Amino acid sequence: MNEGRAITEQKSGPAWEPLAWFVACLLLYVALGHVAFYKTDGPDIVRLFDAHQKTGAPLQHPWHVGFLPALEGFRRALAWVGLTPNYVQLGNWWSALLAAFGVACMRAGVRRLGLDARTGRLAVLALALSPGTLLFASVVEFHAPLLGMTGLCFWWTAVQVQRPSWWGMVALGGLCHGAFLIDGQGLFLPAWLLSFFLARRAANGWLRRDVLLGALAGGVHVVLFVLLPSVLPGFYGFWSNLAQGLHEEGAIGRPQSLDYTPTIFWQEWLWPLLPVSVLVFAAPVRRTLRLEFAAFVLGLLPFLYLSVRQLVFEPEYGAYMLPMALPAALLVAQLFTGARWKVLVPCLLLGLLPWAGASRDHLKAQAAWDAQFASAVAQAAGGMKPFVLVGSARELAAAYARLQPDELLWVRENATMARDKATPGHFAGIEGYLRALHAGGRAVLLSENALASLDDPRAAMLAEKATLQVGANDTFAGPLFAQYLRAHFTFEPAAPGLLRLVPKR
Numbered sequence: 001m002n003e004g005r006a007i008t009e010q011k012s013g014p015a016w017e018p019l020a021w022f023v024a025c026l027l028l029y030v031a032l033g034h035v036a037f038y039k040t041d042g043p044d045i046v047r048l049f050d051a052h053q054k055t056g057a058p059l060q061h062p063w064h065v066g067f068l069p070a071l072e073g074f075r076r077a078l079a080w081v082g083l084t085p086n087y088v089q090l091g092n093w094w095s096a097l098l099a100a101f102g103v104a105c106m107r108a109g110v111r112r113l114g115l116d117a118r119t120g121r122l123a124v125l126a127l128a129l130s131p132g133t134l135l136f137a138s139v140v141e142f143h144a145p146l147l148g149m150t151g152l153c154f155w156w157t158a159v160q161v162q163r164p165s166w167w168g169m170v171a172l173g174g175l176c177h178g179a180f181l182i183d184g185q186g187l188f189l190p191a192w193l194l195s196f197f198l199a200r201r202a203a204n205g206w207l208r209r210d211v212l213l214g215a216l217a218g219g220v221h222v223v224l225f226v227l228l229p230s231v232l233p234g235f236y237g238f239w240s241n242l243a244q245g246l247h248e249e250g251a252i253g254r255p256q257s258l259d260y261t262p263t264i265f266w267q268e269w270l271w272p273l274l275p276v277s278v279l280v281f282a283a284p285v286r287r288t289l290r291l292e293f294a295a296f297v298l299g300l301l302p303f304l305y306l307s308v309r310q311l312v313f314e315p316e317y318g319a320y321m322l323p324m325a326l327p328a329a330l331l332v333a334q335l336f337t338g339a340r341w342k343v344l345v346p347c348l349l350l351g352l353l354p355w356a357g358a359s360r361d362h363l364k365a366q367a368a369w370d371a372q373f374a375s376a377v378a379q380a381a382g383g384m385k386p387f388v389l390v391g392s393a394r395e396l397a398a399a400y401a402r403l404q405p406d407e408l409l410w411v412r413e414n415a416t417m418a419r420d421k422a423t424p425g426h427f428a429g430i431e432g433y434l435r436a437l438h439a440g441g442r443a444v445l446l447s448e449n450a451l452a453s454l455d456d457p458r459a460a461m462l463a464e465k466a467t468l469q470v471g472a473n474d475t476f477a478g479p480l481f482a483q484y485l486r487a488h489f490t491f492e493p494a495a496p497g498l499l500r501l502v503p504k505r
Contacts, residue, residue: 029096066181086394091140099137105151123333172218192299272318391450415478422477
């Protein structure tokens with residue numbers, strides 16, 4: 001028995017290797033962490049998380065319902081060991097941790113499949129150094145945590161391929177639901193995982209039991225998806241009322257036609273996830289990979305469909321397709337493991353790293369904008385601790401990236417509040433809060449952008465997303481709030497784009 005274990009370890013690599021991949025990738029991804037937010041999801045995550053920390057607001061995102069509770073658990077674990085990162089660091093570390101975990105789980109799963117060590121390492125390297133992985137593992141987003149859950153589900157699927165069991169497939173259905181909780185896109189993972197399970201098991205001939213096992217795991221996933229939102233409606237957000245959720249998803253104001261499929265396929269798969277996104281389509285050349293390639297295609301299609309519905313004119317650099325980089329990397333590694341490819345493919349992967357860095361230019365630009373905004377706030381505060389009312393989503397991102405959580409307030413909720421809910425008591429409460437800050441020695445600041453968004457909330461929202469369906473300004477409380485501020489405060493120019501609010505007698 002010991003001799004057999006030694007032979008297996010020599011073939012597939014040592015048992016400790018997944019841990020080594022985890023540590024190496026975690027250090028790499030943390031080192032790559034950005035100080036700016038990637039797009040709007042990051043500030044939204046932080047805003048909801050901050051609201052919970054300040055006011056006890058529900059720790060919930062309407063679509064990715066388990067993400068924020070998991071992030072809070074991570075924050076508490078860090079606090080237990082004496083680490084208190086700011087919100088951007090917390091989100092970056094969470095992405096890095098889960099991405100590294102996904103890579104390690106992939107390595108463990110490949111060992112379970114019995115592939116030789118060189119093939120396994122090439123597959124893991126292709127995933128770990130994918131431009132998409134490097135990007136989303138270093139920013140505050142949903143996608144790297146989903147990659148972590150994808151890796152976990154893949155590992156357990158590989159365990160079931162090796163030694164399937166009824167309870168093991170029940171657990172697989174539960175793990176897929178866990179992936180769905182972290183990121184709603186995880187709903188589609190079983191399309192690939194169960195097809196992959198059957199493709200791998202088919203190497204020993206089709207077995208009725210294998211089909212039933214796959215159906216069991218899929219059934220558990222479906223039952224949990226249907227049952228739990230009705231049992232826990234307060235936790236499952238839009239999933240508790242799917243008709244309302246689908247209405248919200250369909251009201252984004254962007255085209256959702258399948259006519260855009262070729263464009264999205266290039267924009268979200270081929271270009272951002274090179275080289276595996278292209279090389280994977282050579283897999284059918286090898287007869288032994290055709291069933292596994294068919295499973296990959298079945299898994300890819302729902303993620304592509306979702307990208308078409310969501311991302312026309314809104315490029316996301318492969319975010320929605322990132323889970324499928326794992327099976328693509330696995331297929332490419334199995335295809336190109338001959339001696340002639342031993343050096344070429346790793347060199348290709350490493351050669352793309354500078355290009356992957358160049359793709360982050362927009363993050364560098366946003367970091368520069370954030371720094372300029374923070375400098376203006378410091379100038380306007382004149383040595384006092386600031387409190388800034390910010391207007392646009394871009395200003396909110398800069399404030400969360402560069403200021404402390406108690407130094408900012410986003411005026412969007414007041415600007416877009418229904419006018420019939422804007423009572424005099426509500427305005428008076430805000431006035432009293434700002435006066436108290438001023439009396440306590442704080443520099444109370446208002447960005448010109450925030451004032452403009454109060455005066456004209458419709459224009460402010462359309463400037464950020466022209467496809468939104470927005471009501472007329474006379475339905476919003478923003479203009480009333482702007483009038484109230486002018487009546488009770490003097491606006492003094494303090495820095496470019498910033499006004500100081502001084503209470504009137």
